[in-house]
Amino acid sequence: MKVLILGATGFIGLPAAGALVRAGHIVYGLARSESKAMVLAAEEIIPVRGDMDSDAWLPLIATLDVIIEAVTASPDGARNTFERTIKAAEALRPPTAPLLTYIYTSGTWVHGDSRTEVFTDTTPVIRPVELVAWRPAVEQMIVRSTAVNGVVVRPALLYGRSASLLVSLFKSAAEGKAICIGTPGGRYAVIHADDLADLYVRVAEKSSLLGGKILVAANSQTESVDDLLRKLVQVSGAKSYEYRAPENKFEEAMQATTLVRPLPGECIVGLGAEEARSR
Template sequence: MKVLIIGASGFIGLPVAQAFVRAGHIVYGQTRSEDKAKQLAAQEIIPIVCGPTDVNKYMSLIPTLDAIVDAMGGTDVKVAGEALLSTVAIAASALRHPTAQNLAYIYTSGTWVHGENRKDVVSDTTPVTNPTELTAWRPAQEQRVVANHHVNGIVIRPSLLYGRGGSLLAPLFRRAHEGRVTWHGEPGGRLAVVHCDDLAEVYVLAAERAAVAGGRIFDASNDVNESTDAFLQRLVEVSGAQGPYEYQKPTNLFEATLNTTTILRPYLARALLGWRPRKASLIDHLDIYYNAWKASEGLL
């Protein structure tokens, strides 16, 4: 396959691009940075330096691509995501040969659309009725993707990522390294989590099996949700921080969302794509993940 990753140097995009390369596919990676482009090239990813919605820079690929992955990050993902889908759909309709299958378009959402719920078990097919305020716009974009007639739309919802450089957990690891473990929210929560490498495999499987995955929304998360309290206590032990850990009141929507409890039991990616998370849980190998973050920050 020929695959284009939008946001290929990001915490989601890079492992996804690397996974496609390992699977034997031709991979193009969009990045804004010349320095990042060199890093992508070293990973056998063909770099395209431009803004994520600057489709003119990669328009020539549209007729022969098999899949596009939207793994954009940043604060403008709502507007940029809508623009990218619209532009790619128009280009695919105009440029692809009538005998070509619809271009697989994989959109990255997130399990926070399920919202805070400490009582009910939810899954891929549970109706989304109470998303967190931060992600309230995402369900509508998910539906635009899977309902678009010009692409074969697929949605993947990662849960909270761990591994490598830490992603959203990096600020917590930084505070732990400085001596205190603090987390925004209230005790008693449970975290739905997935390792970035396991997540990457979902994208590869979805693209390779797009005929089955098209029009579907997949929650990508480990089988077991982890106790937030147990995770914070383990981080105190691993980091050598002064205990006990502390909860603080959120000061913005992101901090409030980060502590979202979702009792998640996803099944579609396992049933339809044969996906199985293989990495050890966040708590079980927290010493490895914490040290990986330290190494990425030059602290080892």
């Protein structure tokens, strides 16, 4: 396959690009600078110089199999990127070409904050956290499109390698006291960067079976925030830890407990076509 990753130098995009290369695919990555292009080239990812608003990546759509969008953090940016993709596909791809697969990266925060409800791949989104309240509409725009083969992946809190949204927590621990946003009793839904990368490979390779699907990308169990803080104090040498209330929309999202469970047997990315149909 030929795959383009938008956001190829990021916490999500770079591991995914590397995993696709190792799986034998031709992988292009958008790079905003020469230094980032060199990072991609060193990992055998073909760099495309430009940013999301440039036209540098659009000609590739003529022969691509898959686009993985792992960068936009705004409703206007997400819609603009998707609409430009559709327009380019209609103009550049021959009538006999199969639908281009478009994999959009969302997140489990769309399920909101609850310490009692358990959410799965098929749970309707009702109360997303405010920071990402716009994402469900974008998800539906993609999975209901007839112009592309749309798939949505909802990663949980990313950890591993250089990726972590908990950097402020680790920094505070290094300074002597771990400061955590939220209240006692919370839990984090998490996924390692390499496991998420492996999922993107499987989704891309089985995308003909997954059009219109929304997939939760998370470990099979959540992690206790209290346990994490106790262990962090132990290994970091911090004197203690404490909680504080969120002060902005991002911190409100960070303190959310989202109890997600990917449905066993529902994700067909590891199945062959015949086995998938038999289910």
